[in-house]
Amino acid sequence: MLASPAEMRIRTIDVAGAGAAAIVLAYVFAYGYRYNVINRVGQRVKASNRAGDEDVWHFFHNARFHNAGSSDWIIVRDHKVDLQYFGAVSHWSESGEERELILTDVTVFRNTDGVKLYDCETMYLCRDRDGITIEINPTEGGENGA
Structure with missing residues (x-):
């Protein structure tokens, strides 16, 4: 049975939890986009050889600065x-x-x-x-x- 509008209320804890989850997810997705996580996983499992960067310029700089010992x-x-x-x-x-x-x-x-x-x-x-x-x-x- 559906709740009536009078019974529905927004709880502060729900809003705070959703906001915190959104912030964490935004950072996770930004990291994944910035470091081409999906394409790198594809490379590891031999499903793709695409770098995922916009061009070789990006690939060159991203690979150098984020590989150990570079x-x-x-x-x-x-x-x-x-x-x-x-x-x-x-x-x-x-x-x-x-x-x-x-x-x-x-x-x-x-x-x-x-x-x-x-x-x-x-x-x-x-x-x-x-x-x-x-x-x-x-x-x-x-x-x-x-």
Whole structure:
């Protein structure tokens, strides 16, 4: 038998419980989306080889920063201006026409002959998607031997 409107009431404990559950679930789903949990499970059980990221740019940065033992030190080769930047990735952009990176503890070299030009504490790079090459340096950082 259905309750009449007079018998129905909203209990504070129910609202608080639903709100708390919603917050927890929002974080769980955001984590699952951010780290492509569904696609990674599919890869583990050999059901898929799809990375799940928007493009390889996302896959590259997500995989490096969240795998044990990964280093955030990279070499960025800027083909247009013949420079290479050795530094630690602080931030990177979402997918788009331009690729944006913020590097810290940067050493800049000429790309053609490897001559060191200068050091920079923080550097913002914005290039077209086909204008740079990123290499992972096996050094854990601090040794600017590019």
